[in-house]
Amino acid sequence: MFQTDQSVFKEVGFLDKKDSKKDLIADAALSCFLLTGYGGTSMDDIVKASGMSKGGIYWHFKGKEEIFLYLAEKWMSETERELLALSAGNGPTKEKLIKLEEHYLDKINGPVSAIIYEFTLQAKDKEILKRLHTRINNSKRNEIIKDIIQTAINKGEFRPLDAGVATDVFISLFEGISLQWFTRHKDKKTIASTANMALDIFFKGVLNK
DSSP, X not given: OXXXXXXXXXXXXXXXXXXXXXXXXXXXXXXXXXXXXXXXXXXXXXHHHHTSOHHHHHHHOSXXXXXXXXXXXXXXXXXXXXXXXXXXXXXXXXXXXXXXXXXXXHHHTSHHHHHXXXXXHHOOOHHHHHHHHHHHHTOTHHHHHXXXXXXXXXXXSBOSOOHHHHHHHHHHHHHHHHXXXXXXXXXXXXXXXXXXXXXXXXXXXXXXO
């Protein structure tokens, strides 16, 4: 069961602007997912929450999994825009990466991330699951972080490393932490402590002393 207080709905503000019927349907589906989880939500629940006819919903989406994919894609696009904003400016690279780490922790502790994880465990449509994995693998996140690290190398802040490999290391650290969050159900304070230690280890390896 997911939280349903106002802070949760604020965290999923990527659907505040509903530009189409698809957005209205997705917003209704998200409210259901937050209340009962992905597995506990049926198409009938989404129909009821949306106020639309079942035929109207099926006109836009083939089913619950496709609605979810639409939600996930919008959430990831919003996350990429947030990362770009955090990476802008000429501040120290270390501070930028710390901000990205803090933002990442907020995201993996959020309800949408939890629903995405639940979906990957329960999805029956292999094509939809493949599309989700493709979208994740093609995320601009990697390029954003790689650009930050490459700039730091060029400026002499970081040692002359392979920026691509350093990016993979940075991302792997936090994907591992997010996996701990979902599979071991560790509290936010413990996860934050682990993340800070991971950052410390990373910086000791890349900073140009």
